[in-house]
Amino acid sequence: xxxxxxxxxxxxxxxxxxxxxxxxxxxxxxxxxxxxxxxxxxxxxxxxxxxxxxxxxxxxxxxxxxxxxxxxxxxxxxxxxxxxxxxxxxxxxxxxxxxxxxxxxxxxxxxxxxxxxxxxxxxxxxxxxxxxxxxxxxxxxxxxxxxxxxxxxxxxxxxxxxxxxxxxxxxxxxxxxxxxxxxxxxxxxxxxxxxxxxxxxxxxxxxxxxxxxxxxxxxxxxxxxxxxxxxxxxxxxxxxxxxxxxxxxxxxxxxxxxxxxxxxxxxxxxxxxxxxxxxxxxxxxxxxxxxxxxxxxxxxxxxxxxxxxxxxxxxxxxxxxxxxxxxxxxxxxxxxxxxxxxxxxxxxxxxxxxxxxxxxxxxxxxxxxxxxxxxxxxxxxxxxxxxxxxxxxxxxxxxxxxxxxxxxxxxxxxxxxxxxxxxxxxxxxxxxxxxxxxxxxxxxxxxxxxxxxxxxxxxxxxxx
Ligand code: BES
Ligand code: MN
Ligand code: MN
Numbered sequence: 001x002x003x004x005x006x007x008x009x010x011x012x013x014x015x016x017x018x019x020x021x022x023x024x025x026x027x028x029x030x031x032x033x034x035x036x037x038x039x040x041x042x043x044x045x046x047x048x049x050x051x052x053x054x055x056x057x058x059x060x061x062x063x064x065x066x067x068x069x070x071x072x073x074x075x076x077x078x079x080x081x082x083x084x085x086x087x088x089x090x091x092x093x094x095x096x097x098x099x100x101x102x103x104x105x106x107x108x109x110x111x112x113x114x115x116x117x118x119x120x121x122x123x124x125x126x127x128x129x130x131x132x133x134x135x136x137x138x139x140x141x142x143x144x145x146x147x148x149x150x151x152x153x154x155x156x157x158x159x160x161x162x163x164x165x166x167x168x169x170x171x172x173x174x175x176x177x178x179x180x181x182x183x184x185x186x187x188x189x190x191x192x193x194x195x196x197x198x199x200x201x202x203x204x205x206x207x208x209x210x211x212x213x214x215x216x217x218x219x220x221x222x223x224x225x226x227x228x229x230x231x232x233x234x235x236x237x238x239x240x241x242x243x244x245x246x247x248x249x250x251x252x253x254x255x256x257x258x259x260x261x262x263x264x265x266x267x268x269x270x271x272x273x274x275x276x277x278x279x280x281x282x283x284x285x286x287x288x289x290x291x292x293x294x295x296x297x298x299x300x301x302x303x304x305x306x307x308x309x310x311x312x313x314x315x316x317x318x319x320x321x322x323x324x325x326x327x328x329x330x331x332x333x334x335x336x337x338x339x340x341x342x343x344x345x346x347x348x349x350x351x352x353x354x355x356x357x358x359x360x361x362x363x364x365x366x367x368x369x370x371x372x373x374x375x376x377x378x379x380x381x382x383x384x385x386x387x388x389x390x391x392x393x394x395x396x397x398x399x400x401x402x403x404x405x406x407x408x409x410x411x412x413x414x415x416x417x418x419x420x421x422x423x424x425x426x427x428x429x430x431x432x433x434x435x436x437x438x439x440x441x442x443x444x445x446x447x448x449x450x451x452x453x454x455x456x457x458x459x460x461x462x463x464x
Contacts, residue, residue: 014128018120024040025101026086026088028153044086051127051128052135073139074142074143079145082177083148084179085150085153089114097431106436115432117425141451152402170407173414184267186388188445192372196334200326200340200343201360204223204323204356205320206322206354226322227324240285241298246328246342298334301327328343329398330367336364365405374460377416387442420434
């Protein structure tokens, strides 16, 4: 039996196993799920063990544990570090799910459930590809190290320590990640750029306590109103971020890259349909196509705002405090620390003296863009073509994966991001799903990818 045939014969088994993984509500942001996080880490460790990986370890951090394993029985062959995350976003609002979020359900060729696309389903693709190679061939074609973390969805804040501590064990010739998307259905894609992310929270305090809005309204400063005024001032009428210096370090796109990105088989209608609003929103940023805005331009977005009375009926109150969560997506060569300073400085400058402001940076992450001319990328292209019958394209994306930048900056190795999600699969939202064709095609493609890499030397040159 050929490898591809072998993998296909295991479809039902693979699916059942993924359903088990999905049933663990490993929500990293909520402390009530601490035990589930531990269970998910153990589940991954067991799956690695079953796949025949060695030195499987669950390494505690000051946050959630990292699962690590390796198989180094292919001397002279490339060494790959596989990265992914077993943590997921909260499932709320629960009532908006068609089927329960932690009970994987198949509908119309898609598998629905929290973590299907981001990132348990994609991690599982790799676990099963490794296992198939090991069982079918008796060995792996390359050396593989596996690192699956549990804090990606909260900014990978404890990962830096881990990388420092495990520096030697993380050493590899390439990083491989499946935590991104394909450009569109039927278009296998390799991602060579991500935006960075800084996440902030502010607390504005006006009156020392809540006040009767009739007795005090007018002269008393209302922190909610001040917060709204503040956010209204953070963009200009051309949809640009109105923070002095915000764009100063943004690297311009080369004409060549710009042409390549805008020539991709990307469909504006599909995009607008997925957005689902009545129009694209705002004026387009002058001189930038939607794809350029999504992948190559920085943004500032308000992610949540609260305060005052939000319960049933009316309550006439001037709240003492108001809060907001917001974030900036960053592109090369913006520096997260510098941007955080600019943002704080400008906000403090805009706020009236009648309120105080607590400013917090919850996480910071650098943008990442890297060349894709290393032979490993062509190996990925060949593998994807074998798995999906179509030539893969090279894309950038607007999302962020802090570890990719960290790894690239630390080791300067090729980072090969092969995503099997789709942009309309509701990652982070209700009814998250993963297309089953992409899941099954993904397992084969990744197995082929490792085989292709096995044809190369550690530095990427052809073996004689
Ligand atoms: N898998 C995503 C990142 C992603 C999504 C990359 C789509 C490319 C396309 C990841 O799990 C994620 O959601 N990252 C967060 C950042 C993190 C610091 C919370 C993000 O992008 O908001
Ligand atoms: Mn992810
Ligand atoms: Mn995510």
